[in-house]
Amino acid sequence: MNPFFILRPRPLKMTTYLMAIAFLFAVLFIVLLSGYSYLDNRKTVVVEIRKNAHHNQRMVEAVLEQRLKTLDTALKNASQIVAKHYSASTPVASHQAITNSLMAFYERDPGGALDLLCLKLNDGAMIDVTSPFFASPQLQHTLTTNPSALAYCPGTGTVLLQQQEKITALSSGRIIGTIYAATVVNDNLELLQELEQRITAEAITLQWNNQPILGHGRNAINQSQIEGEFIPEGFPRQAGEFFYIDNRLTINNQTSDLLATQKLSGDLLTQLNESLRQGILSVFFATLISAGGVIIIFRYLTQRSLNTVLQMTEAAFRNTEPARYKPTLVSEFNILGHSIVDLDHQRKESEKQLLLSSSVFDNAVEGIVITNLDGIIEQVNPACEAMSGYRLKELIGENPRIFRSDHHNSAFYQQMWQSLIEEGRWEGEVWNRRKNGEVYPLNVSISRCTNSAGIPSHYVAIFHDISEIKRSEEKLQHQAYHDALTNLPNRKLFHDRLSVAVAHARQHKTKLAVIYLDIDNFKYINDSLGHHYGDKLLQQISERLLSCTRQEDTTARLGGDEFIILMPEIEDPHDITVLCRRILKQLELPHALSGRDYTVNVSMGVTVFPDDADTPEDLIKNADIAMYRAKEAGKNGYQLFTAAMQQTIMQRIELEARLSDALCRNEFVLFYQPQVDLESEHVIGAEALIRWQKPDGQLVYPDEFIPIAEECGLITQIDHWVLKAACRQANKWREQSGRNFKMSVNLSSEQFAKDQELVQRVKNVLNKTGLPAECLTLEVTENAVMSDTESAIAIMTQLTALGVSIAIDDFGTGYSSLSYVKNFPARYLKIDRSFVKDIPGDSDDMAIAASIISLGRNLNMEVIAEGVEEQTQIDFLKQHRCQQVQGYFYGKPCAAEFFSQQFF
Numbered sequence: 017m018n019p020f021f022i023l024r025p026r027p028l029k030m031t032t033y034l035m036a037i038a039f040l041f042a043v044l045f046i047v048l049l050s051g052y053s054y055l056d057n058r059k060t061v062v063v064e065i066r067k068n069a070h071h072n073q074r075m076v077e078a079v080l081e082q083r084l085k086t087l088d089t090a091l092k093n094a095s096q097i098v099a100k101h102y103s104a105s106t107p108v109a110s111h112q113a114i115t116n117s118l119m120a121f122y123e124r125d126p127g128g129a130l131d132l133l134c135l136k137l138n139d140g141a142m143i144d145v146t147s148p149f150f151a152s153p154q155l156q157h158t159l160t161t162n163p164s165a166l167a168y169c170p171g172t173g174t175v176l177l178q179q180q181e182k183i184t185a186l187s188s189g190r191i192i193g194t195i196y197a198a199t200v201v202n203d204n205l206e207l208l209q210e211l212e213q214r215i216t217a218e219a220i221t222l223q224w225n226n227q228p229i230l231g232h233g234r235n236a237i238n239q240s241q242i243e244g245e246f247i248p249e250g251f252p253r254q255a256g257e258f259f260y261i262d263n264r265l266t267i268n269n270q271t272s273d274l275l276a277t278q279k280l281s282g283d284l285l286t287q288l289n290e291s292l293r294q295g296i297l298s299v300f301f302a303t304l305i306s307a308g309g310v311i312i313i314f315r316y317l318t319q320r321s322l323n324t325v326l327q328m329t330e331a332a333f334r335n336t337e338p339a340r341y342k343p344t345l346v347s348e349f350n351i352l353g354h355s356i357v358d359l360d361h362q363r364k365e366s367e368k369q370l371l372l373s374s375s376v377f378d379n380a381v382e383g384i385v386i387t388n389l390d391g392i393i394e395q396v397n398p399a400c401e402a403m404s405g406y407r408l409k410e411l412i413g414e415n416p417r418i419f420r421s422d423h424h425n426s427a428f429y430q431q432m433w434q435s436l437i438e439e440g441r442w443e444g445e446v447w448n449r450r451k452n453g454e455v456y457p458l459n460v461s462i463s464r465c466t467n468s469a470g471i472p473s474h475y476v477a478i479f480h481d482i483s484e485i486k487r488s489e490e491k492l493q494h495q496a497y498h499d500a501l502t503n504l505p506n507r508k509l510f511h512d513r514l515s516v517a518v519a520h521a522r523q524h525k526t527k528l529a530v531i532y533l534d535i536d537n538f539k540y541i542n543d544s545l546g547h548h549y550g551d552k553l554l555q556q557i558s559e560r561l562l563s564c565t566r567q568e569d570t571t572a573r574l575g576g577d578e579f580i581i582l583m584p585e586i587e588d589p590h591d592i593t594v595l596c597r598r599i600l601k602q603l604e605l606p607h608a609l610s611g612r613d614y615t616v617n618v619s620m621g622v623t624v625f626p627d628d629a630d631t632p633e634d635l636i637k638n639a640d641i642a643m644y645r646a647k648e649a650g651k652n653g654y655q656l657f658t659a660a661m662q663q664t665i666m667q668r669i670e671l672e673a674r675l676s677d678a679l680c681r682n683e684f685v686l687f688y689q690p691q692v693d694l695e696s697e698h699v700i701g702a703e704a705l706i707r708w709q710k711p712d713g714q715l716v717y718p719d720e721f722i723p724i725a726e727e728c729g730l731i732t733q734i735d736h737w738v739l740k741a742a743c744r745q746a747n748k749w750r751e752q753s754g755r756n757f758k759m760s761v762n763l764s765s766e767q768f769a770k771d772q773e774l775v776q777r778v779k780n781v782l783n784k785t786g787l788p789a790e791c792l793t794l795e796v797t798e799n800a801v802m803s804d805t806e807s808a809i810a811i812m813t814q815l816t817a818l819g820v821s822i823a824i825d826d827f828g829t830g831y832s833s834l835s836y837v838k839n840f841p842a843r844y845l846k847i848d849r850s851f852v853k854d855i856p857g858d859s860d861d862m863a864i865a866a867s868i869i870s871l872g873r874n875l876n877m878e879v880i881a882e883g884v885e886e887q888t889q890i891d892f893l894k895q896h897r898c899q900q901v902q903g904y905f906y907g908k909p910c911a912a913e914f915f916s917q918q919f920f
């Protein structure tokens with residue numbers, strides 16, 4: 017047993033402590049109360065004793081004074097007796113006679129106080145009748161010489177209570193002597209008895225100069241009892257159960273040396289002590305009972321409050337609901353209860369947080385690894401297990417090195433640890449190895465955690481597998497830089513590679529070539545066979561291009577039917593033309609599409625670094641220019657870029673700028689060419705044809721600027737201007753002539769295909785100009801309609817719904833499918849001038865023209881033949897019942913005034 021066990025404080029009940037404290041307080045209270053009562057009572061007792069003593073003193077003094085009076089009376093009687101002896105007859109009395117008389121008087125002792133009696137005569141004689149018992153020269157001397165009422169005889173130690181009286185002779189009236197009488201106080205039993213009768217004290221002792229002279233009996237004061245420390249006169253001294261008190265006696269208003277020592281009973285004190293004892297006991301029991309009552313009430317209240325707190329605490333632990341506390345009458349318990357409620361709330365919140373954290377930990381998609389500061393794994397979550405392929409048991413106690421792949425060098429991990437140590441966190445991409453050996457990328461975030469004291473305790477790594485993201489990124493990257501259809505590099509990647517190649521070539525002073533390639537008439541195949549086969553053709557072309565080029569060359573698709581080839585590091589310029597020819601040859605080989613073989617021709621433009629340009633942009637631009645020139649030169653070939661081409665382009669750019677100005681400066685004018693009804697040969701309408709009248713008066717024809725306007729986007733504004741001007745003019749002529757006049761207006765293929773607001777725009781123009789819709793014919797080229805037949809039909813339908821007529825212009829030059837043509841809501845077919853101009857010489861053209869007229873009739877469409885210059889052509893057209901004609905034969909395009917003069 018532990019020796020200090022006993023010393024170790026053991027828990028006790030609170031009520032036990034309280035009882036102990038109450039008991040201590042009760043005892044202390046009682047002690048203090050008793051002490052105070054005792055002192056207070058003692059004081060009362062002392063006062064009472066002093067009062068008694070004083071009373072007794074007064075009694076003693078009264079007795080003594082009475083004795084003196086008795087003596088005085090006796091002396092008066094004695095002096096009369098003596099005076100009788102001195103009559104006129106006997107002036108000198110006999111001493112013997114006087115003595116006898118006095119003797120007789122002394123023996124009679126009427127007052128009972130005569131102890132000493134003597135007479136001193138003037139003649140010097142001394143007659144002393146005192147009994148021999150008291151007779152003493154010293155006493156006689158004291159009596160006769162000491163005039164005090166109380167006199168002390170030093171020789172005998174006797175205290176006398178004495179009186180004297182002068183004796184006057186009755187006869188002569190002369191003083192004959194003095195008579196003295198005294199009572200001996202010492203051992204005067206009679207006096208003592210009288211005193212004891214008169215006083216309440218147990219006993220009394222008279223002292224003179226600290227010598228007891230009178231006092232005896234059962235309660236006589238024993239000297240040893242009253243000796244002790246000095247106590248002033250008048251103050252009681254306790255010895256045993258008695259009190260002793262000294263009082264100096266005052267006799268006849270004269271303070272004497274006689275002390276009366278009284279012995280007073282201690283009963284009063286005993287009574288007091290008894291009542292005190294009983295009081296203390298009562299108080300003690302009352303205190304105990306009160307303390308007990310208080311404790312019981314306290315215990316009841318505290319027990320009740322404690323029970324409430326305990327029940328609430330128990331319920332709080334049992335229930336998931338937040339604890340509720342019902343306040344009791346003890347505020348301390350209420351504070352405790354509320355604190356427990358607060359703690360319970362905090363605990364439940366913490367539990368919730370903990371549960372949540374645990375749930376997050378277990379269900380997180382991210383892998384989580386917790387290590388101690390030495391990097392030893394303490395915990396991993398299921399996601400980590402799934403990701404790494406290791407089980408929890410296999411990882412606990414291991415170092416995260418278990419995940420390492422050879423992807424990173426040691427410097428990588430050093431930097432990671434440095435960051436963790438210095439900043440407490442690290443974030444980045446890590447390639448780890450799964451248990452099955454597979455290496456995979458992770459996005460990892462490692463943080464140093466601290467414990468509640470703020471001291472670093474753990475590292476937490478959160479990571480997620482980014483394999484999929486990486487794959488998607490790569491895919492996106494690939495998509496961003498490759499053409500989806502052909503999987504060839506796209507424009508961006510080509511540009512990047514060209515930039516690198518240019519920089520390299522510049523540095524190494526080598527040459528490179530860029531070949532711009534466009535498929536001739538691809539649109540035809542696309543439109544006639546559909547996009548699906550168009551796409552297939554593009555894929556085949558890209559495969560063949562790749563088969564023609566070198567490994568180091570880049571073949572890219574720029575979009576649509578345009579490709580571009582980069583030939584870096586050309587040693588011999590001849591290689592370029594070799595490649596171009598090879599491409600031409602390869603692509604000419606039949607392409608099997610939709611069960612048919614198609615031949616593909618391409619036009620290519622070639623440019624060389626650094627001969628033609630020294631930036632990637634200029635090289636691409638030059639190759640494009642050269643490609644256009646190849647197209648202009650008859651397609652299916654290639655052109656090397658020349659400075660002259662650049663010049664042409666520059667002119668074209670300048671023209672674009674001037675076209676824009678021309679629109680602002682209102683430099684465009686409309687010429688009108690009559691349209692004639694062939695049967696009546698009357699002018700029934702006109703075609704509006706635009707001209708650009710430069711400030712110097714020079715007229716520029718539409719073939720020169722319309723294509724450019726189409727390319728630079730000005731065509732919409734130009735066509736809109738033409739539509740407004742033509743409608744305004746037509747309405748004017750209609751009003752002048754009083755008959756409906758038909759106005760044909762050209763719509764560019766660009767506007768027709770791309771202008772979303774075309775229908776609304778036409779509607780607005782008709783409203784504004786007031787021209788009836790049936791007087792307006794919009795000419796759309798066959799190619800514009802065929803580029804997107806579905807939407808073309810939709811637009812034409814909307815326009816015809818307005819009342820406007822549609823004419824298919826340049827019919828025969830395109831590749832219209834009859835199945836589509838029959839669905840066109842067009843009113844007119846215009847035979848292209850190229851089929852008319854050689855009539856009647858060219859039998860093919862005649863056949864085509866006749867077929868178109870026949871087709872129109874079959875489809876309920878009117879046919880207008882363009883470019884009629886000869887009568888023979890009119891005859892032919894009439895013969896085939898063509899409805900309308902238009903051409904120089906009837907009139908060239910001319911200004912409005914001229915037209916009015918000629919045809920109205």
Ligand SMILES: Nc1nc2c(ncn2[C@@H]2O[C@@H]3COP(=O)(O)O[C@H]4[C@@H](O)[C@H](n5cnc6c(=O)[nH]c(N)nc65)O[C@@H]4COP(=O)(O)O[C@H]3[C@H]2O)c(=O)[nH]1
Binds near residue numbers: 763764902
């Ligand atoms: N040799 C010869 N030529 C004849 C004869 N009869 C008419 N022409 C010419 O043939 C063209 C007919 O116009 P188009 O086929 O619509 O062909 C037009 C049309 O496609 C386009 N164009 C003209 N004006 C406009 C316009 O306002 N807007 C749009 N978008 N295109 C227009 O420009 C093309 C050329 O217009 P132009 O130069 O005015 O040339 C006109 C006209 O002057 C003839 O008997 N012999």
